[in-house]
Amino acid sequence: MAAGVRGESACWDAFPADLLAEVLRKFPESDALSLGSVCQTCRSSKKLREALLELRRGTTLRKLDLSGCDLTMPAGTLLDLLWNLTQLEHLAIAQQLPKYDACFQVDDELCEALGRMRGLTHLDLRQPSPITGRGLDRLAGLERLRTLRLGPCAGLLDSSFQSIACHTQLTELDICFGEKGRTCTSLPAEVLAQLATLPNLVSLQLAGFDTSRTEDLPSLHCLSTLTHLGLSQVTNSRSPGGVATFLRCMPIQSLIRLELNQCNIGIDVFPLISQATTLRALSVTQCSPVYGLDLHHMSGLSRLESLTLDHSHPLSSNWSFLQHLTRLTQFSCAAHKDALPMSSDHNIAGLLENAIARKDLQRLDLRGHLLGKELGDIAALTALTELDISAAGCDVASHPSIACVFNLGLAQLAGLSRLQRLNLACTAVDEEGLRGICSGLRELLHLDLSGSAVEDADLAHLTKLPRLQSLRINNQPALDDISDAGLAEVSRVSALRCLEVKGNQCITAAGLKHLSALTGLSDLDVSDCSAINPKRALNSLQGCTALRMLCLGSAYSVCHAEPCRDPPRVSKASIAAFRARMPFLHTLTLAPHHIVPDVPCKKVMASAVQNLEDWMLWLMLIWLSISGSTQELVKALRTTI
Template sequence: MAGGTCCRWFKHPRMRFLLPKEQQCPPLLDLCIRKITQEIEIHKHHTFSALPPDLCQRIFNELVFSSCFLTPASLQAFLDCALQDIYLGEYDGAAVDDAWMEVISSQGSSLLHLDLSGSDVTDHGLTYLKDCKNIISLNFNHCHQISDRGLECISGLTRLESLNIKWCNCIVDVDMKPLSELTNLKILEISFSKVTDFGISFLKGLRKLALLNLEGCHVTAACLDSLAELPSLSNLNLSRCNLSNDGCEQFSRLENLEVLNLGFNNVTDACLAPLKGDLKCEPHSLSLSTILKRLTKLKSLNLDSCWIEDEGLVHLAGHQQLNCLELSDTGIGSDGLHYLSGLSSLEKLNLSFTMVNDSGLSKLCGLSSLKSLNLDARQVTDTGLASLTSLTGLTELDLFGARITDFGTNYLKCFKNLRLLEICGGELTDDGVKNIKELSSLTCLNLSQNCNLSDTTLELISGLTGLISLNISNSGITNAGLKHLKTLKNLRSLSLESCKVTANDIRKLQSTDLPNLVIFRPQ
């Protein structure tokens, strides 16, 4: 802010307002809203229905944000207030249950967005929603008491575009049938439910469905036969589904896929061997070549913890449109990286916990579009970092476990756009931080596990005023060095675990100089 003014932003879905620092007078409306929320606790206000809906919305949002005053009793003041957005997901105040639903349903046709994730609302509670015909999005994530009877209650909400029923343990195949009537659905998340291939067959008529999250469901590759009937499907998450090779040829029918997550499945390139007359195909694995066949629009591919090795990457070479590739914890090494060298659109690449070493990193130097690179691997050293200096567009660089020394930090000067940097291999001293202090665009910095860092490090980085998150745990930082953090007014998260610093030390700093600090360790 001009003139060094320090301000604090409070955020909530569909709400964002500015609270200036104490010596400045807040806007009159903000003062009124704060006063009203305080008076709610003593039940001074019995109804807000005569107020304009937008003002009611702001009062309601502030109550939710404060996590203090909103209860089934105080909620009665919002009866018939025409609220558009009710976000009670993971609400920290009173337990949200069916007792809240009468007031929620009284918003009627005005209600557009409802988040009840983590609540105790039951099937009976959902019966109240029948008059909320204009709801666009519903979130029931971790609502363990909702089953088919509850989903039948929302089947009449035909304008619904987004539905989240992740981690709803009671959801089984029969519960999918009511969803077949929600023909305007564009987003459906069913992760970690008991739904199988049969349940997915009820989704065939959802022709507008663009995103489907089936992570952890009991589906097989046979569900692809039903998914092939969805012409708008562009984002599919099948991670942790224990998929087998049977039926995987159906992937070629999902021609409009742009995002595909197959992490933690038995995806492998072993099935390519029979084409060369070498080895027998693994019967319970998904062939990468089969999966990628005809998926010419694919922009994001997640193969985290799959059985992919160097030769399997040859099937990625022709996918010039790829901009995000997740290869963490796979069997690839440096030899396979040359297959990636031509992916000119690639912006995000994760090679953590792979066998990639310094010798292969030079093959990535032509990826001029790369913005995010994860090289969390012990075999990466200063030499490998030197090979990457042409990637000047990087904004995120994760070298968490890499063995980067003070000398290696000289190469960081080439990455002037870095916003996130992690170097936690244990080989840095204060001398290395002298190069990091020049990275003025940094907002997130993790230097934990470097035990030789001292209070001098805090002095060196005191000029990185854009920092939002800072972690220097397991180092030699002491209470005496905390004074150097006073300039980091934007800091929201600070971790100094296993340092000679106590929670009280940080609280004092928070109260006097770091008003935006909301997360800190130790605590």
């Protein structure tokens, strides 16, 4: 929770709308203006309404993103405010989670009003909504529309979809019919028939429907420009062949990218995919195919560059088709969450044996597998730049024999001289393994050791990585917690820019002083380190003047170490003074129960906002909510503007 992310509404409501509008005008015309975090901060739309009222006078705003906003206003009121934004081309009102208690709702009435904003070219209304075919008809007036994203909105399945034919300029269409976890409704054939009338469609994403009652699907082979197809949450209550039925009516021969997510697929799916000879990227994630499904049909996809088979049930015992994918540079096969973690479950040894033929493979993701001797095969992939062999969800401690083999195998990875990213989170890597990889990975930029067996003294090996810029050592096991001594070792990694050590209970504010030696440190996350006193931490970090992002404090109302005591607290004046000394700081995350109210002096507040033109809007409002003094902030802002 960010300091001020739960800002006081009274403080926000006292902020002058004309001043907020003046700040908004400072954004370049080409920039997308996002108010989502602002409205989530304030939990009030009163000032948003007033600011937009001011903003629409003489503005040339082209992009407006209200995604995630807590829009406690009728849809008609919002549209009245947007009406005079005559230059507006991009509008997003997306919402990740349904808010059934909010009065704002994307419905047919809103669509009718949006249909009169003839200049719109991109419209994003992705949130649970009661839009029906009537609402879709009202959008028919947007003849310039090139991107349309809707849903979940099950009401659209009861419509004829005829009005979609009016959007002849549409290049991207993304529609979700049913919400995740709910029973999907059958997709009428009439809907697909109308999609065939979109001559310029390049990308089509459809989600949340059932194909069991869909017969004699119309052909969409006329969509000659379609290159990107995505199907998500597509089911068939009668047989696992629903996706195949859908693919047969699509122009798969011209596809460049195909994504299947959370779909029921059968044995006839991959033979169909093999016809997509122009395919460059294929993703099959969280799908439930027939066990032992053979992938040899993909041998003919000679142009395939990226292949993702994440979190699906065991697909194949024969990976020989990989030898024929001569252009493959990215491959991912993360373990299914319900599968056993051993590498033999997916025949990883056979996978790697065939992958070796792909000497130009650059990215490899084998998350969730307990690897051992297989690391020797990975070492043969000398072109690798990114490798993820993290084992989140695996019980590494119960496999001590694998832990030993794993660390011996890490030494072989030292030969991957081009490797830039390495994820070893939740693995059994210890001092021996860390020494092995640090001896040769001279180009490594990003390293994740979270949840591993690495201890303080082991971190001394990191100094052998001259280009290391990002390091994560989060949530170490209780016996291997990183302490102040570990930070002292980390401070010797001179190129470090981003450091995450959250969830380590042995780090104190005193240990943070070591980080002053990292003159380029820009991002630091020490949150949920219960031994760190936030007030002392701000004092210890005064030497880290390059900081752009800082997260500290516990997410809980009390510290883990002292559950019977109040959490350590820091004054708002101290926060403002710290910000004034940090010229590049744009994010300060601190839970509200760590903050005590007081009023920073006018001099400190003016110093904190002197570089307003370089700030994002939401940062300015965060300072409003943590300042405790609207008057002083307003005076400082008026002086600056």
